[in-house]
Amino acid sequence: MVHWYESSIDRQLREARERGDFENLSGAGKPLAGYGEEYDEDWWVKDWLRREGGGAAVIPASLAVRRAAEDLPHTVAGLRTEQAVRDHVAELNERIEKARRGLIDGPPVVLPAFDADEVVARWRETRTR
Template sequence: MAHWYESSIDRQLREAAERGEFDNLRGKGKPLRGHGGEYEDDWWVKDWLEREGATASVIPPTLALRRETEDLEEKVDRLPTEHEVRDHVADLNERIHKATVGLMDGPPVILRPFDADQVVAGWRERRAAG
């Protein structure tokens, strides 16, 4: 015969559920944010920083810029026009220049500027395929 142990926390959760305290929670019945996606090792830190609105103040600008360059396709794919894509690439390239010549706070980064024509060509291909 198996014995079942209920911890005090399990008991409190069960009793609260029996009282209906979880019945009207915001988001009930909806998937958790990020469900089904891949997680990085430090996903919980990034999630916490985003929720707290602290991302910009915690990550040095040069490292934030490096992350932004890694996410370039994802960012431009959300832009509706070629003009906006080109403007974004121009702004990004200007910040890359500042970072590489030491005009931006944070550890040094080696980043190459992006070719706006190549970024736009990729943006067009992904839009046509999607």
């Protein structure tokens, strides 16, 4: 009499196969994507871009900080409260500091921190117009 050990994973696979869970899958009979091609170490990035953005521009984090700094007036214009503006400025200043210290990827950033009081004052001006 032969006894064999079936792990819980093997049991789940066997039961799924017996139920027919693997029948008529969308990729059945087709080769795996990239099979036979030369290995590309950035395959996962390209796959992610294909799935998530369809080629959307991806920029280094430090450049994203620069863009966020340039967009600050427009961004805060859409905020409803002074506290939300202050919170956004604090978060941006934290990102600027990390970029200046080289703690995030991308080219060096030489941006000054924003004065939350000045940003709030400009935000108030645009709301009274």
